[in-house]
Amino acid sequence: MKKNTSEIANLKPDYLGFIFWDKSKRHFSGPMKPIPHTVKKVGVFVDASIETVVARIQDYDLLLVQLHGSESPEYCAQLKAKVKQVQIIKVFSIKNDFDFDALKPYESVCDFYLFDTKGELPGGNGYAFDWGVLKEYPSTKPYFLSGGIGLNEIDSLKEFMKRPEAKYCHAIDVNSKFEIEPGFKDVEKVKEFKKELGLKQ
Numbered sequence: 657m658k659k660n661t662s663e664i665a666n667l668k669p670d671y672l673g674f675i676f677w678d679k680s681k682r683h684f685s686g687p688m689k690p691i692p693h694t695v696k697k698v699g700v701f702v703d704a705s706i707e708t709v710v711a712r713i714q715d716y717d718l719l720l721v722q723l724h725g726s727e728s729p730e731y732c733a734q735l736k737a738k739v740k741q742v743q744i745i746k747v748f749s750i751k752n753d754f755d756f757d758a759l760k761p762y763e764s765v766c767d768f769y770l771f772d773t774k775g776e777l778p779g780g781n782g783y784a785f786d787w788g789v790l791k792e793y794p795s796t797k798p799y800f801l802s803g804g805i806g807l808n809e810i811d812s813l814k815e816f817m818k819r820p821e822a823k824y825c826h827a828i829d830v831n832s833k834f835e836i837e838p839g840f841k842d843v844e845k846v847k848e849f850k851k852e853l854g855l856k857q
């Protein structure tokens with residue numbers, strides 16, 4: 657599968673994700689080219705064993721892991737105990753509404769939340785959820801906003817960022833809406849996205 661990770665890394669995003677779920681069209685394996693040291697590497701996993709996650713962290717010097725499956729709070733705590741320096745992003749998928757009580761057991765065992773759209777796949781579904789749901793966000797933990805975000809969402813993103821519920825929005829996560837084909841991103845589109853949002857080029 658063709659990938660242009662280096663070109664995207666050269667745009668200096670804060671984070672760059674590598675998908676280690678082997679059923680994904682974007683599954684990453686093999687050698688990883690060096691990327692700018694300011695770009696934090698994130699490993700994306702779906703119900704992988706702790707041993708597998710630890711092995712990938714060591715293989716690729718991952719600084720964060722993004723857990724897209726039904727990983728329990730105990731799983732997160734065990735993982736954290738093994739790799740203390742690695743930050744954990746626990747993903748929650750939202751359809752029309754969301755019971756924020758589900759976050760409570762994760763408050764002390766992960767570093768970030770990520771809100772994605774519930775779909776057929778555990779991630780990478782390519783469509784957005786109604787961010788209005790986040791009006792009820794009860795936590796002060798920083799979160800990633802994700803799920804089908806593309807150039808068409810620029811205006812609504814700008815509106816969202818003005819709302820109180822965006823206070824703890826730490827990063828905007830993009831994926832399939834910027835692809836020419838799975839795993840191969842459109843560099844010009846990503847540049848445009850950054851420009852439209854007033855982010856450093």
Ligand SMILES: O=C(O)c1ccccc1N[C@@H]1O[C@H](COP(=O)(O)O)[C@@H](O)[C@H]1O
Pocket residue numbers: 673675677680681682700701702724772777778779780781782783802803804805829830831832833
């Ligand atoms: O992209 C995938 O194939 C994937 C598979 C399994 C788990 C997560 C995956 N992608 C992540 O999903 C979110 C949302 O992506 P999209 O914008 O809806 O395409 C993002 O964090 C991807 O890295």
